[in-house]
Amino acid sequence: MTGRVVLAGALSAGLALLANGVGERWFEDVTAKAGITHKHTNREFKNPYAHIMAGYTALGAAVAVADYNGDGFDDFFVTDSAENGKNRLYRNNGDFTFTDVAEAAGLAAGNDAHNASADALWFDFNNDQRPDLLVIRFGQNQLFENLGNGKFRDVTPTSGMLGYKNAITAVAFDYDRDGWVDVFVGSYFQPVNVFNPDTPRFFPESFETANNGGGVTVYRNNGNGTFTDTTGKAGFALAGWTLDLGHADADNDGDEDLYVACDFGTDRFFVNNGDGTFTDITEKAIGIDTKKGMNVDWGDFDGDGLLDIYVTNITDDYMREGNFLWRNNGDLTFADVSRETDTYNTGWGWCAKFFDYDNDGWQDLYVVNGWVSAGKDSYVPDIFEMITRPNIELADARNWPPMGSKSLSGYQKKRLFHNEGGAGFKDHAARHGVDSVRDGRGIGVADFDNDGRLDLYVANANAEPYFYRNTLPAGRNWVQFQLGSPKANRFAIGAQVRLTAGGRTQLSFVNGGNGFAAQSSTRVHFGLGKNEKIDKVEIRWPSGAKQTLENLPPNRIYRVLEGKPKAEILIAKASQR
Amino acid sequence: MRQATLLVCAWALAGAGAWGATLADLDRYEALLAKNADDIRAGSEYRQAVIQLKQYDRCIKFFEELVAKSPQAANAYLNFGFAYVDKIPDAGAITQVILANTALSHFSKSIELKPSWIALYTRGNSYLYWPKIFGKAPLGVKDLEEAMKMQKQDKLRPYHVRAYISLGDGYWKMDDVEKARAVWQEGAKLFPNEPRLKERLSRSGDELAKYIDETLDPNKRVDTNLHELWEDQ
Numbered sequence: 001m002t003g004r005v006v007l008a009g010a011l012s013a014g015l016a017l018l019a020n021g022v023g024e025r026w027f028e029d030v031t032a033k034a035g036i037t038h039k040h041t042n043r044e045f046k047n048p049y050a051h052i053m054a055g056y057t058a059l060g061a062a063v064a065v066a067d068y069n070g071d072g073f074d075d076f077f078v079t080d081s082a083e084n085g086k087n088r089l090y091r092n093n094g095d096f097t098f099t100d101v102a103e104a105a106g107l108a109a110g111n112d113a114h115n116a117s118a119d120a121l122w123f124d125f126n127n128d129q130r131p132d133l134l135v136i137r138f139g140q141n142q143l144f145e146n147l148g149n150g151k152f153r154d155v156t157p158t159s160g161m162l163g164y165k166n167a168i169t170a171v172a173f174d175y176d177r178d179g180w181v182d183v184f185v186g187s188y189f190q191p192v193n194v195f196n197p198d199t200p201r202f203f204p205e206s207f208e209t210a211n212n213g214g215g216v217t218v219y220r221n222n223g224n225g226t227f228t229d230t231t232g233k234a235g236f237a238l239a240g241w242t243l244d245l246g247h248a249d250a251d252n253d254g255d256e257d258l259y260v261a262c263d264f265g266t267d268r269f270f271v272n273n274g275d276g277t278f279t280d281i282t283e284k285a286i287g288i289d290t291k292k293g294m295n296v297d298w299g300d301f302d303g304d305g306l307l308d309i310y311v312t313n314i315t316d317d318y319m320r321e322g323n324f325l326w327r328n329n330g331d332l333t334f335a336d337v338s339r340e341t342d343t344y345n346t347g348w349g350w351c352a353k354f355f356d357y358d359n360d361g362w363q364d365l366y367v368v369n370g371w372v373s374a375g376k377d378s379y380v381p382d383i384f385e386m387i388t389r390p391n392i393e394l395a396d397a398r399n400w401p402p403m404g405s406k407s408l409s410g411y412q413k414k415r416l417f418h419n420e421g422g423a424g425f426k427d428h429a430a431r432h433g434v435d436s437v438r439d440g441r442g443i444g445v446a447d448f449d450n451d452g453r454l455d456l457y458v459a460n461a462n463a464e465p466y467f468y469r470n471t472l473p474a475g476r477n478w479v480q481f482q483l484g485s486p487k488a489n490r491f492a493i494g495a496q497v498r499l500t501a502g503g504r505t506q507l508s509f510v511n512g513g514n515g516f517a518a519q520s521s522t523r524v525h526f527g528l529g530k531n532e533k534i535d536k537v538e539i540r541w542p543s544g545a546k547q548t549l550e551n552l553p554p555n556r557i558y559r560v561l562e563g564k565p566k567a568e569i570l571i572a573k574a575s576q577r
Numbered sequence: 578m579r580q581a582t583l584l585v586c587a588w589a590l591a592g593a594g595a596w597g598a599t600l601a602d603l604d605r606y607e608a609l610l611a612k613n614a615d616d617i618r619a620g621s622e623y624r625q626a627v628i629q630l631k632q633y634d635r636c637i638k639f640f641e642e643l644v645a646k647s648p649q650a651a652n653a654y655l656n657f658g659f660a661y662v663d664k665i666p667d668a669g670a671i672t673q674v675i676l677a678n679t680a681l682s683h684f685s686k687s688i689e690l691k692p693s694w695i696a697l698y699t700r701g702n703s704y705l706y707w708p709k710i711f712g713k714a715p716l717g718v719k720d721l722e723e724a725m726k727m728q729k730q731d732k733l734r735p736y737h738v739r740a741y742i743s744l745g746d747g748y749w750k751m752d753d754v755e756k757a758r759a760v761w762q763e764g765a766k767l768f769p770n771e772p773r774l775k776e777r778l779s780r781s782g783d784e785l786a787k788y789i790d791e792t793l794d795p796n797k798r799v800d801t802n803l804h805e806l807w808e809d810q
Contacts, residue, residue: 207669207670207671207672208669208670208671208672289669290668290669290670290671290672291669291670314670316708317708317709317710318674318708318710318711319670319671320670320794320795320796321670322796378710380708380710380711381710381711384674384711387671387674387675388674388675388678
């Protein structure tokens with residue numbers, strides 16, 4: 001009798017837990033099962049400063065997602081950084097397995113003695129509706145034209161992008177709204193040959209106000225397969241240690257603004273003047289900081305119809321910078337609410353991405369972190385011994401202590417912040433098994449199996465990646481939109497989508513590669529929770545045209561073309577229902 | 578005569594932390610300190626005015642010159658160290674370390690010249706702000722134990738509660754939770770209404786760790802107003 005009561009009680013408690021989703025794991029590590037077998041390897045330099053540089057170049061593990069072959073399944077490109085390391089193009093087989101086709105595509109050779117891959121960006125530079133690929137490198141970037149037959153052609157020499165950059169990030173959007181997507185490249189080191197430097201003075205001159213980095217280069221798309229460097233004309237005379245760039249329309253005026261995250265100093269905020277130029281309004285918008293900006297992602301976390309910004313910095317017991325969650329005030333000013341929302345401390349942060357992993361209609365956040373996870377000894381005392389030395393010249397690499405086999409902010413747990421209805425976030429990473437301790441760099445978010453649940457690819461430095469399949473149980477609705485413009489800016493980069501369901505309006509947009517070392521799918525995804533009906537979808541196209549769709553059934557992937565009144569079903573796979 | 582009266586009024590307000598400082602006040606305090614470098618009260622009130630006006634670099638430069646002229650003024654060194662501490666919340670994370678490190682050297686000089694309770698307490702407490710990896714907590718505990726010995730030979734003064742709080746924090750940082758609680762409890766018997774002791778004693782485990790971690794956050798301004806010292810005289 002007593003046993004039965006206990007059993008019944010336990011069962012009912014268990015059912016209650018299931019109903020609340022407590023304790024269930026919604027991500028499965030499918031890295032090996034999916035056929036992802038490679039390991040990223042850091043570059044080892046061979047110059048007089050190699051032993052010092054080794055501690056500062058644990059970079060280059062990146063992922064860029066796109067449906068490069070137009071089969072309706074998102075594929076992805078990943079970088080290696082070793083001298084003989086091959087970059088990979090993983091073609092989606094449609095069954096959550098992937099095949100590396102980089103060699104056949106002509107994309108594998110991204111590393112050699114003079115170049116190290118750092119990031120990658122898909123964008124359609126020639127408006128042929130095929131994503132082309134920019135490989136971002138310490139050295140010379142590579143631009144590959146997608147020929148549409150599974151092969152790519154290196155068009156760098158004729159593109160106007162040839163030139164030495166120690167580039168680490170890039171985003172693509174049509175800043176002058178001429179219908180051609182332009183490219184913004186962020187560089188870390190200044191353009192010295194880091195493989196064989198002719199001076200030892202190429203390290204950051206300051207930890208907080210360094211102004212001897214690589215800055216930002218703007219390449220305006222000429223519309224004929226070439227680009228022109230318009231950096232100065234566009235208003236980007238910068239020399240910061242750029243780590244990431246993130247664009248979005250901050251003030252909903254129809255053009256794209258830009259946040260520049262800088263290591264060793266001040267992040268910058270540029271407002272688009274609408275005439276092909278930008279104005280640096282950092283002081284007014286976000287104030288002057290001295291932190292180590294690592295990542296920029298935009299998303300409307302509080303559902304107020306304005307896109308907010310998440311920037312990771314370094315937070316550890318020896319450096320308490322804290323992240324920024326910039327709540328958009330709507331007047332081109334932002335307020336940091338990271339403390340209030342519990343998104344302040346993510347260790348040595350790298351990529352962070354807004355996405356709705358549980359389809360409840362609120363933007364969650366996944367954050368990866370960790371600098372170097374090596375031996376048990378810490379590098380912190382070494383670095384602070386240098387910092388506190390009087391009159392130290394930080395720009396001189398010879399003054400920096402070698403890291404050797406020591407660790408610095410290593411073995412840090414990743415965070416999966418669940419959005420608690422716009423009021424704050426709670427970390428659910430451990431529950432869902434996505435709290436690994438590898439040195440994370442990039443996060444690619446996409447629905448790789450077209451089942452309405454967003455999956456995650458995590459690129460780790462000097463380690464194997466993680467590929468997490470979202471296994472959210474059935475019961476929550478969703479919808480996705482692949483937007484396209486028939487003539488210009490074919491993937492509608494910058495388009496905003498406002499979806500109304502159940503009395504709430506959500507805002508999302510098509511971004512052109514936001515997030516450190518990571519580009520997510522260009523599809524716009526909305527979680528709908530229990531709502532069975534989508535009342536209205538309003539699209540504001542990059543051209544400025546507006547379009548409204550009504551009464552779309554949920555749990556579909558739609559293709560919407562600018563100028564066409566109806567959405568077509570791209571893929572109708574609602575496996576959760 | 579009138580000027581002296583105004584300054585006394587300003588001092589009284591400075592003690593309460595409720596006055597609007599002006600650059601002219603800085604001039605006046607600097608003149609006072611030039612006459613008596615060891616004037617701990619003038620030095621403290623000068624710094625409170627500096628904090629209001631964010632004139633940290635002026636203050637540091639002033640004390641640098643002052644101690645050069647008066648190398649035996651222990652309280653000038655103490656205020657010199659505090660001048661660096663005062664700048665910490667407005668500095669970047671790396672500069673904070675440099676400032677804290679420099680402050681420690683001036684506190685040490687002050688102790689070398691005159692091992693007073695305030696100097697020992699100050700240096701001991703400063704060590705506790707350093708991350709564990711630097712191993713400074715035992716140094717802090719040593720100073721705070723010394724300050725505790727001194728205060729136990731004195732009559733009980735309101736500011737003595739600080740040593741109970743900080744010494745307990747020091748033991749806690751050295752992972753001796755039992756000893757930490759014992760010191761806080763001892764303090765609570767003498768200062769039963771002290772909220773900072775109550776807060777610590779009401780917490781344990783991660784909650785206590787979070788509380789102390791937040792208390793010792795260098796981004797939060799430390800109250801370096803020394804008015805309690807003379808208010809009790």
